[in-house]
Amino acid sequence: MEGTPIIEMKGIVKVYPDGTKALKGVDLTVNKGEILGLLGENGAGKTTLMKILFGMLHPTSGKIFINGEEVRFKSPSDAIAHGIGMVHQHFTLVEVFDALHNIILGMEGHGAFSKIDVDRAREKLQALMDDLNFQVPLDIPVEDLPVGVQQRIEILKMLYRNVDVLILDEPTAVLTPLEVEELFRVLRQLKAEGKTIIFISHKLNEVMELTDRVTVIRKGEVIGTVNTSEATPQLLARMMVGRDVVLRIEKPPKEAGEPILKVENLTVMGDRGETAVKNLSFEVRAGEIFGIAGVEGNGQTELIEAISGLRKVGGGKIYLNGKDITGKTPRELYDLGMAHIPEDRTHMGLILEMTVTENSVLGLHWHPKFQRFRGIINWNKARQHAQALIEQFDISAPGTEAPVKSLSGGNQQKLIVAREVSKEPVFIIAAQPTRGVDVASTEYIRNYLVKLRNEGKAVLLVSADLDEVIQLSDRMGIIYEGEFMGVVKPEEVTTEEIGMMMGGIRYEEIRK
Amino acid sequence: MKRSGSDLLGTINVKPFIESLIAILVGFIIGAIVLIAFGYNPFEAYYWLFVGALGSTRGIASTLKYATPIMLTALTFAIGTRTGIFNIGAEGSFYFGAIAAVIFTNVWANMWFGLAMGMLLGALWALPAATLKVYRGVHEVISTIMLNWIGWFFVLWLIVGPYANPSDPNKTIRIPEAARLPEIGYGLSIAIIIAVIAAILTYFLLWHTTMGFGMRASGINQKAARYAGMNPKMAVMWSFLIGGLLSGLGGAMKIMGEGPTYAISQGGANIYGFGFDGIGVALVGRNHPLGIILSALFFGMLRAGTALMQAEAQVPLEIIKVIQGIIVITVAIPGLYDLVKKALHRGAAA
Amino acid sequence: ISSSKEESKKGAIAIVYDVGGRGDLSFNDMAYLGASKAAKDFNLDLVEMQSNSEDDYVKNLETLASQKKYLVIIAVGFMMTDAVKQVAKEYPDQKFAIIDGYIPDMPNVMSILFKENEGSALAGALAGLIAANDGKDKVGIVLGMEIPVLYKFEAGYRFGVKWAEDYYYKKEGKNVTIDVIYQYTGTFNDAAKGKAAARAQLAQGAWVIYQVAGGTGLGVFDAVDEVLKSQNKKMGPPFAIGVDSAQDWIKPGVIIASMMKRVDVGVYTAVQDAVNGNFKGGIVELGLKEGGVGLSTVDDVMAMFNSLPEDTQKQKLKDLGFNSKDELKQYLEQTRGQVPDWVWDAIKELEGKIKTGIIKVPAPMDKDGIEAVRQAKTWQEMMELAK
């Protein structure tokens, strides 16, 4: 499949100020009107490469050609002027602004001192949204919108700027299957309209489904480019990691034991006073992974927070090992054997400014093991602990005393998993455990959860990744507006049926 | 980058201190230019400054004496910063520590009692800001600025009214001799030792205790702290209270440990301004208790040396303030260390 | 260092200012005036030392004393009392003089005290008589921070006002009651606060305002000036009364007179005594009789003005719109002419009576003392308190 190159990047080298050699001479060609997949492990350099293309970073050396013409971008505005737009891995939205203002920011029209013409912008935007059948509410502060909608805003932001090339850095990591489908529809439509798309993802099946070609990067170097039609997930995974990757999880059948976690008629309020979890009851047994699937924003967050003691319970009871734990604090819950891999790793699971050592004992620093005397922390022990976690989980970190923010996202996530597992819990909550994590680490983390289950621990898995839930769960509940539409065994239902439940139809009604 | 050995080395990064040192150097150089511009000889001025501060036992004693109160108020600010609070309430707590010392040592002439009450009242005066922050979300910049003023006038009222000295109306009643801090010599009391111990304890608290870990974690990321089973609200409370306690201690020792007066002067002249000065000290010490010890000593030195500098080189006091201002501004330049290193490399290569 | 310069001098004196420092328009400035005059007259080097805070007093005095080269070290301000005591004990051979500090029993320390109450009584009498003469019933006083040294000013002022009531009754046969509106502004440093305070007092009917508030007091002058301007008047009444130095030149036309505290005289005398070898430790108290306090005359004001650097004088005259010093002088006299002669005569009469000791002005030292003065209904009652 030969096309006309719209973008050529030649010999791109990027050395970060701290000496990190992120890109070691990368050549990348993007053809007009194609969807190019960009694959690579965490830290391979995908984001760096795209930020260079978008003018946010300057290459240490190398050249960029757009339509055959060499360009030098000083800042993103140059890139946008050349028709290149990027949707970042971590959203770049002004949280307190509404969608409209986020989108028009920087190209409000008229002079800087004249009143913003909101009405005209709204008209223009509405036309754009109608054209794509891709709606977002324009007047609500984006911080109050679900992530899926936030991402649409990000995409609209770029389309509003009339870009020809759209870079999407891990756009699906935070989306539900329905949203992914919707996104793909739009991307295909954009392609049909002649736009070019660069698509970064860790999910091989998505890449297989959407892209025309795939370029694989490893450790700052291009491993190769293949036509998607000629590729298989196994091939791509091997190119990325350099070895064979088990894409299927080995999960031996296992008889579940006693109920460990018991939730009875739980009601939880959301931040805006709405009832986020309604009268929910379920149990998680020893040696079982109980999955919760559902479109994000249907009470999962509130449910987890209530169980883990971070949010007040509005009604009902929660039991752990038969003991009433309703209203207990996270610290008490830790003592009772609960561990929690939170969904928001950068804001909740870790303190990015603190060191690996400090983060490795965060939440278990009370353990007598890490105390010299009561109240005095033994950092030597903590350091040994961190070292052990690094070795055991193969975390790549500059050292135990490096700040955690210098770890890549995947490694940050591994550190959290490692720490939580090291609590030797009887019950563990795993929320979005592999979000944004590369295949190899994903494989590792998923296998680890299964291992915990095999050891007789109870695991509550909450994930927006439907495949993950289906693959790992022994039983799963599909949540919709704070209620289970059904609690089923994954092998007993079809994906379509799960999709319907996620859309708010009860299992009984489907089976009728 | 593996580290071994003591805990101490593990958490102290020396680079910021070197940067502060460079800033001080740059400050002095710019200060020298200012001195030349106004017709003073900078070498002479600095010579007498250092002789005055360090050239004699007496000079060293006064350097240490000057360093004491600002060390404690700097700790207040630093604890706040380390726990995510911009606490400028040291000033108010300092007043209350001082007045507590006056009031309570005259109830029971015991040094420890006086210090304890100073700390208690200092902490108490921090309580409103802490409570308002935790329960009403009131920004500490407002509450502490307002409370400093309110405390100021309240203490002024106490010292001119109920606690004025009947036999010497220009000051309050004095600290009874039995309750004064023992003198080491040259007018220097053990206050400096207590202050240094307080700084070390603060360091220990923040970096080596469970509570301190919780405080620092809450300061950086409340959500994560809550997730980790810590109590960010209590961390904020403790930050204010311990901060207030330290400044209260500073205020009490200012009066109990410093002759010849051993009383608060009318108009609060000898208890005013230490809280504000502490902010600069904390910043130059990079908000690290051990850095603050050094930085307070440095500021103490500047103060102690001015007398001789004025007397011998006839440099006016204002110039010293200008130099101090320049040093503090220079401290704000980040990466000074790397900048200088690069420049040196280039110089060496050429 | 500048040894060549030193040789030509006959010695040196040193002066340590308190935290207010130069420019307080008060005892620091006046002390400088006296010291610089003495230095010139006796051919001495003058070393000035500022204090950053009260903690610097001991250090500054000690540093100077250890240099052992000063004929006398002058400490300005009562706050240095303890510091001087301590350092003077350590350096018995060094002579010290302290302004406003009470150190009665050290041979090497001369304490120079002033009876500000007496001078303030004249200010009060002036204010009271101006008000009575114009048919007004209120006068004001704006003070700095509430510290006991200011009680003497307030008490003296109140005394003078009451005396004026009595005088006016005797003279005109009319019973007048003149209230004293007083306010401690809580600061010596904020002219804006002084302006607001004076504004409030003027609004409440104060006809003359005495300022005892350092930098804050500058705002008092401005407030009175504003009122005059709003009535298109170049000169009062209403008037302000200055304090400590002859401040009339700061705003001629606005300031009718100043209660001078002749710190300069005290300092000069101390230096003179030291030069001539008649320096004696102990208390020197300067009141009206000794010329240590008093109401400024036009000559005083001109002398104060002449102490400014030449350039400053010229610029100042230009700023004020005068072509010569004589014009300034005339203007000051004209200002005083706004007040009838009998008033000035009455002030003289009071001054004489205080000097001879027939009349004693209370000098309360603490809150109870000033409270008693505030409660007193007549000057005779107040005089009882003075005993």
Next chain:
Amino acid sequence: MNVGDVITILITSVMAMVPIVLTSVGAAWSERAGVVSIGYEGVLLMSAFFGAIFAELAGSATVGLIGGIIVGVLLGMLHGALTVYLKGDHVIPGIGINLLAMGVVPFGILAYWGTAGQHQLPHDAVLWHWKTPYGEISPMVIVTILVAVVTWWVLFKTPLGLRVRSVGENPEAADALGINVEKYRFWSTVYGHALAGLGGAYMSVDWLGLVHKTMSGGRGFIALANMVFSGWNPLVSLIGGWLFGFFEALATWLAPKHIIPGQFILMLPYIMTLIIVAGIIGKARPPKWDGRPYKRE
């Protein structure tokens, strides 16, 4: 209290509000762009001093006010260079500027005018005022109200304001849209300090007609408190600044009545502020990236 008293209190309060409101509005703008400064106390003092010099040299108060702005601009550039371009700490330079002012101004007054500590401005260097029997009103009161309103309008209604707020809330987002974060932050800092400079010059060449070595009197810090009080909103700053001035004027008016000890009267404006904040306003959310340097790499 009669009508005259009320008018006096009102006039006193609007005159007193000017430096506080100007500084608060400037600080609010600067912090909306993400740059914190606590050096306004020093800016007020230095611009009061240099503004007076400008006014005298030109024989025009307006030039003095402009001079104050220039001083503010220069100090703002210093602060902006350190924080925005060199990515330094936002708090430290302010402390330094305050210290600097405490040295420069007393030294400068003596060196320039020959009078220690204070200087009275000649009439031609003081701004024209409306004269009423109850006090004078400066045109700067109107200017201040206009500045607050216009700043508010620009900040919340125009493209410029949108961009400024975006760099303070999420500079990464702004950067990704090609907004020059550094430029907006830098000039916002300059604007903030320039307004404080205007406020400082107002104190000397307009309000009081004099220079005194400590005349800023803590207003820089009060202005910061007022900025937080107002939730970083210039329009509310206007009200907050006036309220503070009002309570201060009221306290001054009440003081001579001696109902309670004077020191307690002096507390009034501070207590009222605290009560209003604690009781009514409560939580104020600063711009998300306030005080944090933005680095791309």
